[in-house]
Amino acid sequence: MIxxxxxxxxxxxxxxxxxxxxxxxxxxxxxFSGTVEGETTSNRMEITAALExxxxxxxxxxxxxxxxxxxxxxxxxxGWKRKAxxxxxxxxxxxxxxxxxxxxxxxxxxxxxxxxEAHDMANNLVVQGGGKKPLKSxxxxxxxxxxxxxxxxxxxxxxxxxxxxxxxxPDTHREAxxxxxxxxxxxxxxLIKKGDVPKGDVLAVAQMAGIMAAKQTPGLIPLxxxxxxxxxxxxxxISEVDSSIEITATVKSLGKTGVEMEALxxxxxxxxxxxxxxxxxxKGISIDKMRLIRKSGGKSGEINLE
Numbered sequence: 001m002i003x004x005x006x007x008x009x010x011x012x013x014x015x016x017x018x019x020x021x022x023x024x025x026x027x028x029x030x031x032f033s034g035t036v037e038g039e040t041t042s043n044r045m046e047i048t049a050a051l052e053x054x055x056x057x058x059x060x061x062x063x064x065x066x067x068x069x070x071x072x073x074x075x076x077x078x079g080w081k082r083k084a085x086x087x088x089x090x091x092x093x094x095x096x097x098x099x100x101x102x103x104x105x106x107x108x109x110x111x112x113x114x115x116x117e118a119h120d121m122a123n124n125l126v127v128q129g130g131g132k133k134p135l136k137s138x139x140x141x142x143x144x145x146x147x148x149x150x151x152x153x154x155x156x157x158x159x160x161x162x163x164x165x166x167x168x169x170p171d172t173h174r175e176a177x178x179x180x181x182x183x184x185x186x187x188x189x190x191l192i193k194k195g196d197v198p199k200g201d202v203l204a205v206a207q208m209a210g211i212m213a214a215k216q217t218p219g220l221i222p223l224x225x226x227x228x229x230x231x232x233x234x235x236x237x238i239s240e241v242d243s244s245i246e247i248t249a250t251v252k253s254l255g256k257t258g259v260e261m262e263a264l265x266x267x268x269x270x271x272x273x274x275x276x277x278x279x280x281x282x283k284g285i286s287i288d289k290m291r292l293i294r295k296s297g298g299k300s301g302e303i304n305l306e
Contacts, residue, residue, distance in 0.1 A: 004053040004065045005106075005114040006072075008045025009122040011289075013181075013242050019045040020121030021053030022114040029114070032056060033121045045122065046072045047088050054095045061099050066106040066115060077103040127291055127306075163223050169256040174297035178263035180290040182245045182274050188282040189243050199277040203236050206247075206277070210234035210270030214251055214262040221265070227255045229262060234270055247271055258300075260292050 003024045010017040017040040020033040032052050036045070046069040057063055067073050074080035075089070076096070082089050106115055184192075192202045199205075211232045218226040230252045237246040249266035251259040271287045278285060296302040 001062045001064055002057050003114070004050070004057070004063060005112070005118045006046065006049035006053050006065060006067050006069075007115070007118040007122045008042055008047075008049045008069070009126045010040055010042040010045055011126045013244070014126065015039060016126050017041070017045040018122045018125030019049035019052070020118040020125070021049045021056070022118045022121075023053055023056055024114055030056065031117070031121070033125055035125045041084075043069070043071050044085050044088065047085055047092055049118070049122065050076075051088065051092045051095055054092070054099060054101065057099060059098045063099050063101045064104055065101060066104045066112075068106050068108045068110075068115070068119075070105075073103055073105045076101075127289055161223060163225070164257075166225060166256040169298070171255055172297045174253045174255060174257075174259050175250065175295065176258060176260040176263040176292060177248065177250045177294040178260070178267045178290070178292050179249075180247045180267040180271050181288045182247065182271050183286045183288060184243055184245070184274075184278060185282050185284065186240070186243045188278050188285075189238065189240065189245075191281060192245075192278070193238065197277055198280060202274055202277045203245075206270040206273040207234045207236070209273040210247070210249055210266035213269030214249065214259075214266040217262045217265045221261055224261050225257050227253050227257060227259065227262075229253050229259065232262070232266060234266055245274060258295055258298055260295050264290065264292060 005022040005024070006020070008017065008019040015038055017036040018033070020031070023030045023032070034048070034052070036048075046067065050065055050067065050072060053065065054063060065076075071080070075082055076092070106112065108119070110116075191197045195201055211234055213220075214232045215229055218224045231250075233250040235248045235250075237248070238244075239246065247267045247270050249263045249270065251262040251266065253259050267290060271290070275285050275287065291305070293306040294302075294304050
């Protein structure tokens with residue numbers, strides 16, 4: 001029996017959808033994922049993940065599809081009425097009709113690693129973008145195996161934490177850019193813009209907090225190296241349309257190891273500072289989409305994630 005774990009996601013601010021499907025058969029797995037640019041819905045991404053997963057299996061095969069989408073599960077197993085995405089439903093019905101498919105509900109809080117992998121793929125693709133791509137061109141790999149690139153550098157051969165030895169690495173110019181989003185009420189945004197928040201100038205304090213946090217990263221993250229930071233820049237982009245503040249942190253150094261963690265720490269603490277300064281007037285503040293978007297320097301060279 002072939003098992004398929006699926007998930008889909010959509011972000012209206014980024015106007016991008018993502019889906020992921022993990023196919024497990026005889027102890028081997030294949031991974032398929034993709035993105036859709038422009039207007040779509042989470043439901044459409046859920047359907048797409050199931051369709052692509054099923055299409056990757058042979059005609060006539062026995063298949064179990066695990067999903068955390070009540071809409072997908074209800075429409076395929078309980079006869080719920082379909083009001084949209086009719087052309088996609090037709091394709092899914094046809095693909096499922098050519099195989100022996102059973103649908104299983106799986107809650108979002110499950111500990112199943114394959115479902116979590118599908119969930120992470122879908123959500124990461126929404127943030128980072130990228131096209132439809134099968135793992136190793138659709139090839140399969142043993143579930144228990146890891147490639148050399150996937151080995152954790154901060155774990156030794158005994159499974160204990162370790163600090164990576166960077167002594168023999170050459171000094172190179174390093175740069176990392178990270179971003180995060182703070183969602184607030186429109187009224188709170190107006191207070192920030194006017195400087196009327198009771199605790200003071202929110203963005204000025206958050207900017208200083210982010211800069212200071214970048215320099216304190218080795219004291220916060222246990223296995224980070226103390227490095228000589230050349231520059232930290234924290235910027236804010238206010239969106240009245242989305243009632244949000246996007247934080248961008250850029251960190252530069254000349255050294256033996258990268259500054260990704262410093263950039264991410266700067267964004268995180270700047271976001272938390274906005275939260276702290278505004279929580280008295282806005283109980284619904286949320287912090288979202290904390291991620292690295294670009295890094296350069298060292299052996300990896302330049303990597304652009306957006």
